[in-house]
Amino acid sequence: MGSGETFLETQNRVLKERELKIRNALEKLRRKRALLRAQRRKCEFPIVSVMGYTNSGKTTLIKALTGEAGLQPRDQLFATLDITAHAGYLPSHMAVIYVDTIGFLTDLPHNLVESFSATLEEVAYSDLIVHVRDITHPETILQKATVLSVLRNLNLPSHLLDSIVEVHNKVDLTERYKPTEENALAVSALHGYGLEELKQEIEKKILTATGKKILTVNINLEGPQLSWLYKEATVQEVEVMPEDGRARVKVIISSSAFGRYKNLFPNSEIFIS
Ligand SMILES: Nc1nc2c(ncn2[C@@H]2O[C@H](COP(=O)(O)OP(=O)(O)O)[C@@H](O)[C@H]2O)c(=O)[nH]1
Ligand SMILES: [Mg+2]
Structure with missing residues (x-):
């Protein structure tokens, strides 16, 4: 003490x-x-x-x-x-x-x-x-x-x-x-x-x-979609199909970006996982 x-x-x-x-x-x-x-x-x-x-x-x-x-x-x-x-x-x-x-x-x-x-x-x-x-x-x-x-x-x-x-x-x-x-x-x-x-x-x-989704979209490699997705979403995987000049792209995307994507590219094929 x-x-x-x-x-x-x-x-x-x-x-x-x-x-x-x-x-x-x-x-x-x-x-x-x-x-x-x-x-x-x-x-x-x-x-x-x-x-x-x-x-x-x-x-x-x-x-x-x-x-x-x-x-x-x-x-x-x-x-x-x-x-x-x-x-x-x-x-x-x-x-x-x-x-x-x-x-x-x-x-x-x-x-x-x-x-x-x-x-x-x-x-x-x-x-x-x-x-x-x-x-x-x-x-x-x-x-x-x-x-x-x-x-x-x-x-x-x-x-x-x-x-x-x-x-x-x-x-x-x-x-x-x-x-x-x-x-x-x-x-x-x-x-x-x-x-x-x-x-x-x-x-x-x-x-x-x-408010995000995971999607796979089928895109034309000659179009602007891929660079758009790189800018506006998170690209996870790109599977290129060389014979038809296309790719399947898996992305994590916000609802608002997804809305814009659909407006910009109305004819694209989208798979929601
Ligand atoms: N048997 C068993 N022991 C565990 C498990 N998870 C943690 N412990 C033990 O419990 C003690 C406390 O774990 P710790 O991760 O430091 O707990 P915290 O204080 O919540 O961070 C440690 O001795 C760990 O090894 C488990 O799934 N099984
Ligand atoms: Mg601890």
């Missing part, structure tokens, strides 16, 4: 220091998020916020979805406060950014709950929320209720709340797990189980959220 400090004074000081450390970390996090948001506006990649309690497997899942070797799963408070973003590809090769959000903590000091929620407000700028649950946790049902109630209090756009992808993680630890919730996906982030289905679900919801 030293220098005449009582035990209570020491304890208070330690608590204050810990609180300050958490506050600083939260502030840093908030600034990082604002930066991410600005970057995202520039590059226009859809953003997927990965949420859930600490230890539910968020970092492991993002690692599995993006193949990032640098991501280290950890069971620690300060791993929780370190926010990161990683790019991953969906089945149609569309790139998305997964944001590893701050985890919900069972023992978050009461007076920090507000700062914590403020940090989560940035979730409003994402295109989709993935809610990761550790379905082997004894309080998994309570945890889900807490996450949903915090999300509801954030005044998020309703399409974000209505499109949440619920991941039931760690199913490798239970025998023949089957979610009772209709829209939940059973996954083992650690063993790579259920990830293809999850990616498909994320893609479907991202397309809806961003």
Whole structure:
């Protein structure tokens, strides 16, 4: 104890220091998020916020979805406060950014709950929320209720709340797990189980959220369509058929660009996948 400090004074000081450390970390996090948001506006990649309690497997899942070797799963408070973003590809090769959000903590000091929620407000700028649950946790049902109630209090756009992808993680630890919730996906982030289905679900919801479609169009290589598509949409694949001077082009295109395409090239053959 030293220098005449009582035990209570020491304890208070330690608590204050810990609180300050958490506050600083939260502030840093908030600034990082604002930066991410600005970057995202520039590059226009859809953003997927990965949420859930600490230890539910968020970092492991993002690692599995993006193949990032640098991501280290950890069971620690300060791993929780370190926010990161990683790019991953969906089945149609569309790139998305997964944001590893701050985890919900069972023992978050009461007076920090507000700062914590403020940090989560940035979730409003994402295109989709993935809610990761550790379905082997004894309080998994309570945890889900807490996450949903915090999300509801954030005044998020309703399409974000209505499109949440619920991941039931760690199913490798239970025998023949089957979610009772209709829209939940059973996954083992650690063993790579259920990830293809999850990616498909994320893609479907991202397309809806961003108002985009995936199309294959049959074009004449001598016409202006191909360069138009390169400019106005995201070209994914070009399959050239040399004998008839045509190509099949797979694109991700916004509804408005698609409307313009149909007006400009009324006779083109379009396949919607
Ligand atoms: N058995 C099992 N363990 C998992 C799974 N996903 C994550 N874990 C483990 O759970 C712990 C917490 O994972 P982490 O990704 O750091 O959780 P986060 O706090 O939500 O980011 C780590 O020890 C992971 O290895 C899973 O699908 N199955
Ligand atoms: Mg983590």
